[in-house]
Amino acid sequence: MTEPPGPDTTGLDPALAAALARLGDAGTLLVAxxxxxxLAPIVPVPSDARPLPDSADxxxxxxxARGTTVVLLSGRGLADLGTVSGFTEPVRMVGSHGGEYGPGLTDGDASLLGPEQQDLKEKLTLALVDLVEGEVGVTLEHKPAGVAVHVRNAPPEVGxxxxxxxxxxxxxxxxxxSTEGKAVIDLAVLQVSKGAAVDVLRERLGADAVFFAGDDVTDESVFTRLRPGDVGVKVGEGDTAAEHRVTDPEAVAAxxxxxxxxRR
Structure with missing residues (x-):
């Protein structure tokens, strides 16, 4: 019988290629x-973002794949993440920087807010609406656990x-x-981080190893928590604790x- 062709590692850094090969042997792998x-290039209008076809495939x-769980881990709200990504089960999702866990990852309500946090969120929303009123190019993204203030499309001085x-x-x-990202501040009424979310996922799934790829400063909380045998990939420029780096979403697809x- 002819053996199937091996993975295509053309163009990958040799150290990253070797790290990916080691993950092929992990009993249970979490891909976050x-x-x-x-997965998606940054676009001016967040609702227009879509994953690159090669990455989606x-x-x-x-x-x-056997023994592999894929989780999208985003600052977007859970419902918004499902809409723009287009993924359904068995791909799983965590939104709001770990504030919302989607189906297959939690037994209860996806929202983690109690009555006092709900009241605080309402006050926060009103304050931010007043703060950004009339500011050109500034938008608010309303999430179950808080509100994000986006200034990507605002003039620099306004932002x-x-x-x-x-x-x-x-x-x-x-x-x-308060969590700062690229041209955004995400305000939540509970303490969350992507790093804490990966810790929770690792435990719940019994993962033997973790692969994580991220591009923003909010992703550093994951890179700093990775353990020996895990693989972290920083996408784009900027200081990072990740061991590996690629240039852009097109490189992530590879x-x-x-x-x-x-993992086949």
């Missing part, structure tokens, strides 16, 4: 992936002014957790195809 800037192949006001205002409130080949 940020969405924007990793590789994600689906990985999700169907800087608004973010400074958020940092000095609602970002200082007791009970509000990495995921290689990993899927090793």
């Amino acid at each position: 992936l940020d969405f924007d800037g990793v 590789a994600v689906r192949e990985l999700a169907g 800087a002014r608004v973010l400074d006001a958020v940092r000095a205002g609602p970002g200082t409130w007791e009970g509000v957790d 990495v995921l195809r290689a990993l899927a080949g090793h």
Whole structure:
């Protein structure tokens, strides 16, 4: 019988290619992936983001591989993440930086907010609506656990002014957790992080190893928690604790195809 061709590692850094090969032998593998800037290119209108076709195909192949669980781990709200990604089971999802766990990952309500947190979220929303009113190019993204202030499409001086006001205002409130990303501040009424979410997923799934790819500063909380045998890939420029780096979402597609080949 002819052996199937091995994974295509053309163009991959040799150290990364070797790390992916080792993950092929992991008994139970958690593949956790940020969405924007990793599976999907960054676009001016967040609702227009879609995963690259090659990455989407590789994600689906990985999700169907034995002993492999694929989880999208994003700052987006869970419902929004499902809409823009287009993925369904067996691909699983965690939204709001770990504030919402989708089907297959939790037994209860996806929302983690109690009555006091709901009240605080309402006050936070009103304050941010007032703060950004009339500011050109500034948008609010409403999430189950809080609100994100986006300034990606604002003039630089407007964006800087608004973010400074958020940092000095609602970002200082007791009970509000502030997470800064690229041209965005995410305010939540409970403490969450992607790193903590990966810890939870690792335990719940009994994962022997973790692969994680992320591009934003919020993803560093995962990279700093990775253990020997795990593989972290930083997408794009910037300081990082990740051991490996690729240039852009197109390069991520090649990495995921290689990993899927090793898990076949």
